[in-house]
Amino acid sequence: MPPFPQAAPHQLRNTQQRTNLTRATRTIRAKRNRLVAEKDDWEQLRRAGAAVKDETLRHLDRYLEQFEAAATAAGATVHWAPDASAANRIVTEIALERGVDEVVKAKSMATEEIGLVEALAAAGINAYETDLAALIIQLSADVPSHIVVPAIHRNRAEVREIFVRNMSRFGRPAPEHLGDEPHELAAASREHLREKFLHTRMAVTGANFAVAETGSLLLVESEGNGRMCVTMPQTLVSVVGIEKLVPTWRDVEVYLQLLARSATGERMNPYTSVWTGAHDADGPQDVHIVLLDNHRSDVLADEVGRDALRCIRCAACLNVCPVYERAGGHAYGSVYPGPIGAILSPQLRGLDDPVDRELPYASSLCGACADACPVQIPIPLILEHLRAKVVDTERTLPPSPERAAMKLAAAVFDRPAALGAGEKLAALSRKVFRGERGITSVPGFSGWFGARDVPAPPAESFRAWWARTDGGRRDDTGDGR
Ligand code: SF4
Structure with missing residues (x-):
């Protein structure tokens, strides 16, 4: 993708995408608003969500070591990955050592961030996406445009077309005479994916939370494919950003209330899977956790920018952003689109590339994102902070x-x-x-x-x-x- 000012006008001309996005974000916004209004203590929950993350980040070293000790005692193997290539190497080696050439994968922003599917493919290992939206993206060789709903820019007629054309290249073909009703599309993907779950010996996931006191990981999702990934294969590898730590189960209670309402406008996620190490004759016997830094420590060192590490990837900021709604996710040239992408990607990737230097300007600073954010990330403030950094960086560049x-x-x-x-x-x-x-x-x-x-x-x-x-x-x- 070119930088945002060049990419956005091109995306704006895609009227079908704009229609799909407008319809989808309006629906999610309305559901979210209705359920948030039910909670008298919503603002207290938001404050608690921010405070717990701040406390965790302040003592992250301690909580990470506590998590490692508890997860190891429960039978998991914990790996430390300072950057994307280390994380990819660890996951690839685990697969190769077990003679695995196919893995099933749950939707995970961390693995998108490090380009894991591509790294596995380079080693001759096929990774199959099992989340419906991620599957649509994979089948169409597209890139995600939303954190929670990666194929939000596609409508059901387009999805049907993608299934009919491309499913057979990845496994079981789409049924004959497939229609575009949601239940037909869901059934087709279920049939296609069931074969993968039954025959694949290794799964890769991310995690929404990592609980330091017990060494447990949590994955929340809507379809049950994540549950299949964390229970069926023999080997389970989870790539987890170090900012996903929370100290205790008490803290998880806060985030489960915030996340489901903010992400999909539900009181709770249909599937919440929890796993702690390995257990005899129950679920994967070979459990690995890759703790990913990939410049999160640098973000933590920035007193203003570090608030971005509170993010629980709910996408509420995307769903209310007028810039995102019009330009779409691809225009950001980043795995993390929308307001959170505009503050996270330039911090994780640095400001060397013009794509990242433009991201802090991909906002009108209207502040809707900060109002919607369940963990009170002051996104406009961080955007301004990053704009100042961009100006400082550009002073060192050849004159334009x-x-x-x-x-x-x-x-x-x-x-x-x-x-x-x-x-x-x-x-x-x-x-x-x-x-x-x-x-x-x-x-x-x-x-x-x-x-x-x-x-x-x-x-x-x-x-x-x-x-x-x-x-x-x-x-x-x-x-x-
Ligand atoms: S910045 Fe806030 S609103 Fe946006 S994805 Fe993260 S937690 Fe959700």
């Missing part, structure tokens, strides 16, 4: 026309004589712009002028008027009044 113009403007504003001369020049330029039309384009600034017009400069500047009239005390009209 915009930076050269800003430098010139700074020099002029710094010198009263230069400013006066500039104002006279601007007044003279009215002839060039023929009075009222204003400036609508300047070579090298097409991005800026694409969205804005500059009014025609005034015939006389305020400073010139002030000097001529002694601050308005002398006749200004020429008619003696």
Whole structure:
């Protein structure tokens, strides 16, 4: 994807996608609002959600070690992955050591972030997505556009088309005469996936929460495919970002109330799976947990930016964002789209790439995201903080026309004589712009002028008027009044 300013106009022209997105986000928003209104203590829950995450992040080292000790005692093997390539290497080696060339996979943002499916494919291992939306994305060689509903930009007619065309390349083909009713599509995917669950010996998942006191992982989902992944295969590998830690089960109670309402507008998720290590003759016997840093420690070191690590990936900020609703998720060029992507991706990936430097500007700063966020992440504040970082970073880069113009403007504003001369020049330029039309384009600034017009400069500047009239005390009209 190109940077957001180039990608967004292209996405905006996709009217089908805009219609699908508008319909889907409106539906989720309405459900969420209804269920949030039921809770008298919603604001207290939000405050608790923020406070528990802050406390956990403040002592993350301690909680991580506590989690590792408890999970190991329960029979799991805990691996530490400082970055994406280490995490991919660990998962790949586990598969290769067991002679596995196929894995089933539950939807997981962490594995999307590190590109695990591609890394496994490079080692000759096929990873099959089992979440319905993730399956749609995989079958159509698409990329996710939403955190909770990755195929939110597709409607059911498109999904039917994808199933009919591509299911057979991945396993059981779509049934003949498949219609586009939701129950028909769900049944087709169930048949397709059942074969995978029955024959695949290894599963890969993420986790929504990791409970330090018992070394347990929690996965919440709507379809039951995650439950199949964490119970059927012999080997289970979970890739978990280190910010998923919570200290106790008491804390989980807070997040389960916040997450389901914020994500899908439900009182609780249909499936909440919990596993703690391995148990004889019950579920996977070979359980691995990969604790993923991948620059989360750098985010933690930033006093303003670290609040982004509270995120519980509910996507409420996406569903209320007017920019996301129009531009769609692909325009962000990031696994994490929408407002959370605009603050998380530049922090996780750094500001070297223009795609990441543009993300903090992919917002109108209206603040709807912060109001909706169940863990009170001050997204607009972090966006402003990152914009300042972008400006600092760009000072070190070769000059662009915009930076050269800003430098010139700074020099002029710094010198009263230069400013006066500039104002006279601007007044003279009215002839060039023929009075009222204003400036609508300047070579090298097409991005800026694409969205804005500059009014025609005034015939006389305020400073010139002030000097001529002694601050308005002398006749200004020429008619003696
Ligand atoms: S930033 Fe807040 S609203 Fe957005 S996904 Fe994260 S927790 Fe949900």
